[in-house]
Amino acid sequence: MPAPFAALEARTNAAALKRLANVEVTFAGAAEPVSGIFDNAYALGEVGGAQMASTSPIVAVATSNVPANPVGTLLAINALNYRITQDQPDGTGWTLLELEVA
Numbered sequence: 001m002p003a004p005f006a007a008l009e010a011r012t013n014a015a016a017l018k019r020l021a022n023v024e025v026t027f028a029g030a031a032e033p034v035s036g037i038f039d040n041a042y043a044l045g046e047v048g049g050a051q052m053a054s055t056s057p058i059v060a061v062a063t064s065n066v067p068a069n070p071v072g073t074l075l076a077i078n079a080l081n082y083r084i085t086q087d088q089p090d091g092t093g094w095t096l097l098e099l100e101v102a
Contacts, residue, residue: 009092009093010093013062013092013093013094017035017037017062018035020037021035021036021037022036022037022038023035023036023037023038023059023077023078024036024077025038025059025061025065025075025076025077026075026076026077027065027067027073027074027075028073028074028075030067034061034062034065035061036059036060036061036077037059037060037061038057038058038059038077038078039057039058039059040055040056040057040058041055041056041058042054042055042056043055043056056098057082057098057099057100057101058096058097058098058099059075059077059096059097059099060094060095060096060097061094061095061097062093062094062095063089063093063094063095064093066087066089066095066097070084070087070095070097071084071085071086071087072084074102075097075099077099080101081101081102082099082100082101082102083099083100083101083102084097084098084099085098085099085100086098
């Protein structure tokens with residue numbers, strides 16, 4: 001049985017995901033999609049000394065749903081395919097996945 005705090009953390013994360021999820025995420029090779037919180041925020045970057053406008057897609061999912069060594073893994077969100085460029089588990093049961101369009 002998990003420690004009392006771990007059980008509370010799991011219940012809190014499940015409740016947050018139930019209320020805040022805005023996409024279904026399908027990892028390549030997975031049978032079922034999982035819920036996630038997707039953000040495709042506007043971002044400014046510099047390329048060759050010039051400012052370039054872009055987006056910075058990121059999705060938060062439960063760490064338990066993230067495959068081992070996820071960098072390079074393909075996933076689908078809203079009928080678009082993405083590749084995971086970086087994973088950032090936060091130690092509280094969530095992982096942020098930085099994405100690029102595949």
